[in-house]
Amino acid sequence: MDLLEFARGPALQLSIYVLLAGSIWRVLGIALLQSKPDYSEPRQAGGLGGALKVIWSRAFTAPAFKKATMYSKTLGYTLHIGLFVTIFFFVPHILFFKGIFGVSWPGLPNSAIFFVGVITVGVALALLIRRMTHPVLRLISNFDDYFSWFVTILPVATGLIIPIRFGVRYETLLAIHILSVALLLVWLPFSKLAHTFLIFMSRGTTGAILVRRGAKT
Amino acid sequence: MSTSKVGYDDTYDLQSKRLSIKKPDVRYDKQGEMTDDERVHKAMVHFAKDFGTTAAAYLDSCIHCGMCADACHYYVATGDPKYTPIWKLEPFKQAYKREASPFAFFYRLFGLKKKVTVEELEEWQHLLYDSCTVCGRCSLICPMGIDVASLVSTARHGMFKAGLVPHELHAVAERAEIDGSPLGVTKTVFADRLEWMEDEHEVDINIDKEQADILVVMSSIEIQKYPDSMAATAKILNAAGEDWTFRTDGFEATNFGMLSGNLDWQRDMSMRVINAAVKIGAKLVLLPECGHAYMALRWMGGNMYGKPLPFKVQHVSEYLADALNSGKIKVRKVDKSVTFHDPCQVSRRGGATRAPREIFKHLGVELRELPNGGDYNWCCGGGGGVVTIHRADELRYKVFKLKMEQVEATEAEALYSSCANCRQTFDDCQSHYKWDYTAESLLELVADSLQEDAA
Numbered sequence: 001m002d003l004l005e006f007a008r009g010p011a012l013q014l015s016i017y018v019l020l021a022g023s024i025w026r027v028l029g030i031a032l033l034q035s036k037p038d039y040s041e042p043r044q045a046g047g048l049g050g051a052l053k054v055i056w057s058r059a060f061t062a063p064a065f066k067k068a069t070m071y072s073k074t075l076g077y078t079l080h081i082g083l084f085v086t087i088f089f090f091v092p093h094i095l096f097f098k099g100i101f102g103v104s105w106p107g108l109p110n111s112a113i114f115f116v117g118v119i120t121v122g123v124a125l126a127l128l129i130r131r132m133t134h135p136v137l138r139l140i141s142n143f144d145d146y147f148s149w150f151v152t153i154l155p156v157a158t159g160l161i162i163p164i165r166f167g168v169r170y171e172t173l174l175a176i177h178i179l180s181v182a183l184l185l186v187w188l189p190f191s192k193l194a195h196t197f198l199i200f201m202s203r204g205t206t207g208a209i210l211v212r213r214g215a216k217t
Numbered sequence: 218m219s220t221s222k223v224g225y226d227d228t229y230d231l232q233s234k235r236l237s238i239k240k241p242d243v244r245y246d247k248q249g250e251m252t253d254d255e256r257v258h259k260a261m262v263h264f265a266k267d268f269g270t271t272a273a274a275y276l277d278s279c280i281h282c283g284m285c286a287d288a289c290h291y292y293v294a295t296g297d298p299k300y301t302p303i304w305k306l307e308p309f310k311q312a313y314k315r316e317a318s319p320f321a322f323f324y325r326l327f328g329l330k331k332k333v334t335v336e337e338l339e340e341w342q343h344l345l346y347d348s349c350t351v352c353g354r355c356s357l358i359c360p361m362g363i364d365v366a367s368l369v370s371t372a373r374h375g376m377f378k379a380g381l382v383p384h385e386l387h388a389v390a391e392r393a394e395i396d397g398s399p400l401g402v403t404k405t406v407f408a409d410r411l412e413w414m415e416d417e418h419e420v421d422i423n424i425d426k427e428q429a430d431i432l433v434v435m436s437s438i439e440i441q442k443y444p445d446s447m448a449a450t451a452k453i454l455n456a457a458g459e460d461w462t463f464r465t466d467g468f469e470a471t472n473f474g475m476l477s478g479n480l481d482w483q484r485d486m487s488m489r490v491i492n493a494a495v496k497i498g499a500k501l502v503l504l505p506e507c508g509h510a511y512m513a514l515r516w517m518g519g520n521m522y523g524k525p526l527p528f529k530v531q532h533v534s535e536y537l538a539d540a541l542n543s544g545k546i547k548v549r550k551v552d553k554s555v556t557f558h559d560p561c562q563v564s565r566r567g568g569a570t571r572a573p574r575e576i577f578k579h580l581g582v583e584l585r586e587l588p589n590g591g592d593y594n595w596c597c598g599g600g601g602g603v604v605t606i607h608r609a610d611e612l613r614y615k616v617f618k619l620k621m622e623q624v625e626a627t628e629a630e631a632l633y634s635s636c637a638n639c640r641q642t643f644d645d646c647q648s649h650y651k652w653d654y655t656a657e658s659l660l661e662l663v664a665d666s667l668q669e670d671a672a
Contacts, residue, residue: 029319030273039519041529043568058362064593065358068287076282076360135298136283140307145281190320195280195361202278203362205271210364213516214568216357216592 004171007178015182022189023197030201038212046212054207054217055200072130075123082120086113086156110163117160124153144191151187154180227388229401231441234645236400237605238388244608246342248380248387253335256379260338261312264375267480268317272371275363276313279303285365288358290595291348294616302355302365305344308333309372338381345372346383347609352561352596366566369601373478382477385605390473394482397489399473399605400437404465407435410444411463418448421455426462432499432528433463434470434490436507438637446506446637449664450533454503456669457545461503467493470505472513476602487513487521494528501529503536506660508560508600508636511567532563534635537663538575548666550581556629557584558620558643558656559594560636573635573659580666585627595619597634597656599642617646624654635659 001009061069087093091107098104107113128149131137158177165173188194210217227238251259283301286292291300298304315321315330324330353366376382382390389399396403402410408424415422423429431454439446447463454461467490474482491514494502504510515530531539540546557573564570570592577584587594598616603609620643624632634640634656643656 026277026319030277031270033268033270033273033317035270036520039522039525040516041519041525054362058360062357062593064589065284065288069284069358072282072284073360134283135296136286136292136301137281139298140281140283140301140304142281190323192280195278198274198278199361201274205274206356206362206364209271210568213566216565216568216570217362 002171002175004175004178007175007182011179011182012185015185019185019188022186023194026189026194027197027201030198038209040213042212043214044212046208046210048208050207050209050211050217051204052207053211055203057217058203072127075127075130078123079120079127082116082123083152083156085116086120086159089113090159114160114163117156120156121153121160124149124156148187148191148193151180151184152193155184227385227392231400234648235599235604235641236438236442237385237607240607241384244384245387246339246381246384248382251380256335256381257333257338260375260379260381261309261316261333262375263378264309264312264372265317267371267374268313272368273313273317275365275368276306276310277318278361278363279310280361282360284358284360285355285363288355290350290352290354290598290616290619291612294619295612299344300348302349302369303363305341305349306365306368306372308337308341309368309375338376338379342376342381342383345369345376346386346601347603347606348612350561350596350598350600350603352600353566354561354593354596357565357593370475370478373476374480375478377478383606383608385607386473386477386602389605390477390479390482390602393469393471393473394479394485398437398440398469399471400441402437402440402469404468407440407463407468408465410440411447414444414448414451418445418452420448420451422447422451423462425465427497429460429462429497429499431459431461431501431503432467432490432494432497433461433503433505434468434510435463435505436470436510436637438471438507438641439505440468442641443637443658445661446658449658449661450503450505452664452667452669453537453540453546453660456667457540462497464493464497466496467491470507470510470514472509473602475513475517476509483513483517484521487518490514491518491522491526494526499528501531501536502526504530504532506533506560506635506637506640506658508562508567508638511560511569512562515567532567532569532572532635533660534563534572534576535569537660538572541576541579541663546663547668548579548663549668551662551666552581553631554583554585554627554629555631555633556587556624556627557590557659558587558597558624558632558634558639559591560634560639561594561596561600563635565592565594573633576659576663580662583629585629587623588626590623595623597639597642598646599638604638604642604645613642614646614649617642617650620646621650621652621654631657633657633659633662 089108090113094107158180162173230239285302311330315324351366356364393399472486474486511532519526598613632654640656
């Protein structure tokens with residue numbers, strides 16, 4: 001078994017198992033803690049409707065906070081959209097997903113994906129610089145923040161290198177790229193990257209409680 | 218002079234612009250005899266004790282984006298990163314990861330999260346009490362939707378059990394538990410002051426009726442500092458033809474048990490009002506112009522009672538809006554421009570933001586909203602018990618500058634609010650800065666504008 005076979009086979013498979021098991025464990029670990037009944041008389045229905053409302057509405061910034069958060073939100077959204085586009089609209093990725101799920105969708109030209117990838121890495125660097133220099137972010141950041149940054153951007157960076165080659169064999173570069181994805185998948189459930197699913201829990205919790213009160217969400 | 222059970226003497230200072238105990242010569246910010254390890258253990262255990270899915274979902278979701286800092290008046294006014302709201306939870310976040318999170322075993326096994334020390338908790342006492350009014354503005358900016366304010370309240374439960382509450386806040390909370398009022402209002406004092414208001418304003422005030430539809434409660438701040446509120450309430454309820462009463466066995470609306478972080482005291486304080494209301498068969502408990510009283514009884518009262526409350530709970534602004542909308546009371550038009558300071562716990566956190574605006578519509582005033590006001594309003598800086606703490610004064614004054622800028626931008630002729638605690642914070646800061654604006658009572662404005670013959 002060469003490196004590419006290992007990356008494509010056992011490494012990726014194992015990382016997906018870890019991702020699934022870790023994520024389920026983390027969600028259950030939170031969901032199975034005690035939850036106390038709320039006996040106050042609701043002003044309006046909260047519950048699932050309230051949860052869904054805030055899951056959706058918190059994607060937008062209130063006018064009062066626009067100025068203060070403009071820079072980091074613009075970078076944050078660009079990073080997320082960049083990741084989404086490069087993961088789901090690169091033709092070889094679509095073929096990979098087709099192999100697993102049996103469905104496919106149209107992709108973007110390789111040059112467009114490359115461009116988006118470069119932007120994504122650039123934005124990630126800007127976010128890293130911000131984290132390392134802004135007094136608030138410096139204070140509250142820990143290992144998880146920096147390592148999560150690293151494992152998120154690594155697959156993008158290793159993907160961008162593939163067409164450039166730098167004299168390295170294509171198979172080796174591809175294997176490194178896939179291994180970096182495996183690292184991301186393994187790290188995700190144990191780290192802040194779990195916000196990919198925890199965002200629904202925290203926004204939903206607030207929505208259920210505060211919408212019930214008719215309070216501002 | 219009253220002698221605290223925890224061993225210090227405190228005298229009320231009822232002459233100052235804001236009410237608390239007098240500035241202590243020697244501070245006792247640690248209560249009870251415990252070793253440092255015991256304190257840390259208690260803080261963590263009692264934090265974890267109320268730890269449920271809600272708090273866990275919040276603490277696990279934080280992505281350290283730091284945006285909450287931009288919503289916090291303490292950070293915005295000082296630029297000091299330690300006031301970042303989520304940082305105020307840091308020791309408790311560490312404790313959660315170590316003790317209760319889904320991967321707690323992992324953190325402990327590899328020693329990834331250090332044990333919290335008592336020195337850290339003492340440092341954090343400033344962050345959890347002196348520099349957080351639990352106003353919940355940060356909860357609105359968080360992209361993950363984390364309600365940071367509720368986490369601060371949970372952390373205060375741990376801090377109280379560890380005996381790590383600021384001297385003054387502990388003292389007034391203890392007085393409230395023992396005497397029934399954080400500011401020395403005994404049953405006799407309450408009855409005397411009602412009688413005084415009855416004479417002064419020539420209004421009939423009902424006390425200790427055995428049955429009534431409405432139980433009216435007051436905050437000690439009003440009873441001691443703004444007693445006209447009591448007369449104003451009576452005047453309006455009489456005009457509306459309500460069957461109402463004050464009760465000397467359940468008059469105190471404030472809940473310093475809640476603010477200081479003592480759940481048992483919080484329950485005791487809520488139960489005094491609940492028991493009085495049940496006893497007289499009240500259909501409504503009418504809360505005064507007090508922000509945290511609304512949170513304590515309207516949204517937490519049932520949970521203290523252990524079942525749904527057998528009566529409705531309204532903030533007085535909600536009652537006034539309803540009474541005006543239904544024509545129960547009528548008011549004369551008031552010809553002036555006004556601005557309104559929303560109390561955080563009634564508006565942003567409590568959901569009653571519309572009520573004062575409806576009242577102003579009936580009054581026909583020109584309402585000039587504060588820039589980024591309403592639900593996004595800057596807190597006055599005195600909520601959450603902060604106004605009682607002397608060592609927090611300098612910071613509180615600094616933070617109040619945001620409020621001054623906000624109010625001045627409206628150029629309104631008058632400023633109103635519907636919270637006595639906000640009002641005393643405004644009074645205190647007004648005197649500190651020799652400021653032109655005074656926060657007046659919306660309730661009293663309605664009472665003064667009442668068309669009594671038309672009701």
